[in-house]
Structure formats: structure tokens, C-alpha cells
Amino acid sequence: MNKKIPKNNTLISNSDKSTKSLLIAILSTIALADFGLGLNTVVLPLYAKSLGASIITIGLIIASFGLARILINIPVSILSKKFKMQFMHVGMFLIFLGAIGYYFSTFYNELFIFRLLEGFGSGIINTSSMIMLTKHLYQDKKRAKVLSKYMIARRLSMGIAPFIGAAVAFQFHFKSAFLLYAVIMFIGFSISIYNRKLLKKIYNNNTDDESTIENKEDIDIEVDINDVKNNNINVDKLNDKNNINDGNGNTKKNISTDNSYNTGIASAKHINTETENHDKKIKEYKKEKYINLIANLSFMLLCFLTFSFFFSRIGSRRELVPLVGISIIHINQFYIGLLVSVSGLIGVALTYYSDRVINKLGIKRSIVISFAISASGMLWFIIFKNLDGFIASIILLSAGGGFSGPARNLYLMDSVDKNHYEEAIGIYRTLSDLGFILGPVIIGVAFSYYNYIAAYSVVAAMLIAAAILFGAFAKKY
Incomplete structure (x- = not known):
């Protein structure tokens, strides 16, 4: 009997129970990954500098993380759809290897390899988790609230970690921070192995009879x-x-x-x-499908917006803040870590209210306002060039991110066809992760060949340009 192939493989069960199970399973892994990566926020650039790396080299080391994510995002999205599974345990293992590598490193050139491992692992984890959440929540009326909880847990991990990493390195040694990083990643890897079957079950919920072949709505494959x-x-x-023998050896x-x-x-x-x-x-x-996604102006503007976010966040938080704090503002790594962590906690507090802001202002307006907040922090430091401006730039960048994170994910759900989420997320993460590469490199060049004000000006210009373009041309959903 001919069997009509279903037209999508979206998750059907969106009950509160399955959503809670999914969140716990994902966050028990990804929050630890964020915490481990956060330990490196202040420690890695200063450790590279202690090994003799220049500002540009430090920028390249940090940027290699983004290169790895770009290379892995689309393959993960394709494999996820083909095999109907996630690969978070693989990502955790790669980050664990990177942490071990940092601990045993002796030359700054080695840091490129371990940073790449971190990037591959992070790309796998983030793409896998984003696919599962997006497919699960696209019809959920409480999706803004669920995503805000998801972002709170992640930002809480990322917010606390820089201070702990910097404090351990300041009190003991850089290697001590890397050892702590490795231990946490091993725990996270163990949890991801434990959650593997549960995540696969949730992902494949009510899709056992579906084909891996994607079909357009007007193409019904009825032929088995x-x-x-x-x-x-x-x-x-x-x-x-049709051929018979006449008895004499002849065929008729x-x-x-x-x-x-x-x-x-x-x-x-x-x-x-x-x-x-x-x-x-x-x-x-x-x-x-890929051509249509690339031709979708609102989707591409969202990609550029997120690219700008990563460009600014990674370039400033992981490069400018530690280096400017030490060499220009003259504070030690302990206080730098404290500032970054406090700003992260402020971002967490604002993320808690992000669903209310989004429901009141709308998704698009919330995104534009969040970028304006982040840009104002950069401009403050550019104008006043003092400790207060330095603190404001860190806090306001994080505050803006507190609003924009859930809003950007919601806009992604609304701007593309739900049947194309895997492809869309692969493109989205690949293009936006370019910010991980170009941010540290361009900002490092501006800092090295000009000065720190030029570097901060690049960050501010990128945030302002993204907000204007998105606000002017992106559709309102």
C-alpha cells in the first residue's frame, strides 16, 4: 500500500510537562558549558598575554572560537534533521578536551587549538539546543516566558563564572582556573550522556512514522x-x-x-x-529552501543583528574589557571579573522581566531598544573615558543583552517557516557567529594600530547600524 509521507517533522507535544523536561535536560548541560566558557572570559586573554601574545594575536585566539562554530553549525543542523537526534554530549566532550588542553599548554600558539575545540563544542551544543527548543515552542503561548527562563539560567551561569575564574587565577594561578574548568566540563559531559536518551525521546516525540525526506506542500510522493x-x-x-521454447532449442x-x-x-x-x-x-x-531563507530580508536582518551582538559582546567583553581594564583603567583581574559578573547578574535580572517587556512593546521594538541600551554604554565610555564610563559600558552592554536574547529567538520563530527551522537555524548561527571571528580581530586591530577609543567606537557603530537597519526594514510580526 502506498503511504503518504508527512510534510514536516515538528514536535507535536507541547505540554507543560514535556517543556519542563526538555528545559531541565538542556539546561543541566548547557548551563555548565556556559559556566565553563565563562571562567575563561577574563582568564584566557590575560593568560595569552602572559605567554607573550600580542593584542592582535589575542584577538585571533579569541576569534578562532567563532571560526569553529561557523564550520560546525550547518553540518549539525543537517545531521540533526537526518538522524532525528541531538549531539550535545559530543559538544561537551570537545569542550572538556579544550579545557584539558589549556591546563597543559605552555605556548600561546597552542591556545588556538584548544580554542577551536571549545568553538566546535559550543557550536554543537547551541545549535542542537536551539533546534529542539524552536521546534518545541513555536506554537506555545508561553514561549516568551519559557525562553526568558532559559536565558536566565544561561546568563546566570555566564554571569557568575567570570568572577570565579578571575578570582581563582588571581588567588592561585591561571592553571588553577583551567583545572576548575576541566572538572566542571567533565561533570557536564557525564550529565549529557545521562540525558542523551531523554532528549532523543523528546525530539522524536510522535514522529516515529515520519520520513526523513522533506517534501514541498504541492509534492505528494505516493510511490513506494x-x-x-x-x-x-x-x-x-x-x-x-514472454519467451517460450518450441522444443527444438529455439525461442519464440x-x-x-x-x-x-x-x-x-x-x-x-x-x-x-x-x-x-x-x-x-x-x-x-x-x-x-536555502535560497528562500537567504532571500528573506527580515531573516537576514535578524542574522546581521545577532552578528552585531556577538561582534560587540565578544570583542568588548572578552578582549577590550580585560586589556583596557589592566592597561588603561589600572584595575586588577579580580575587579575586572567582579565587574563582568555583576553586569551579568544585572542582565539576568532584566531577562527575568523580558517576557513582560516583549508582550507589552512587541518583539521588534524590544530588540531595537535593547541595542540602543547597549550602544549607549559604549558611547558613555567614549565620551568620558573614565572608570565610571568603563563600568557603564560593561553593565549597559549586558543589560541590553538581557532584553534582546529571548526577543531574537522569538523573532526567528516568527520570521521563517516552521518546516525549515533546521535549515534556518544552521544559516542563522553560521552568519551570526561571524561576529565571533570578526569582532575580536577588527577590534584588536583598531586597538593595536590606533587606540582603545577607536576600538570602542567600532563596537558602538556596529550596534547602532544594526539597530537602525533592523528597525527600518525588518517586518513586524
């Missing part, structure tokens, strides 16, 4: 491949029946089966041709 094979076998049988055509033979051949050829045409249409449709 097995039927085609059976028809080919029947053709062979027809060939045997059986006229009585000639009509059925021709009918069978025609039917089999028709089925084969139809199947080949469907295969071609499916391949064309897969290409068309």
Missing part, C-alpha cells in the same frame, strides 16, 4: 520505492513468460502474453520515471 523494485522484478518475470515470442508484457514494461518505466522526477524535485526543493 519497494513498489518500484517489485515492478522491476515483475518485468523480469514478464521477460521469462509468446503472443498471448505480449500485451500484458508491454503493459507491464510501460507501467514499470512510468513508475521509474515518476520516482526519478520526484527525486529531482526533492533535491531542487532542498536548494530552494
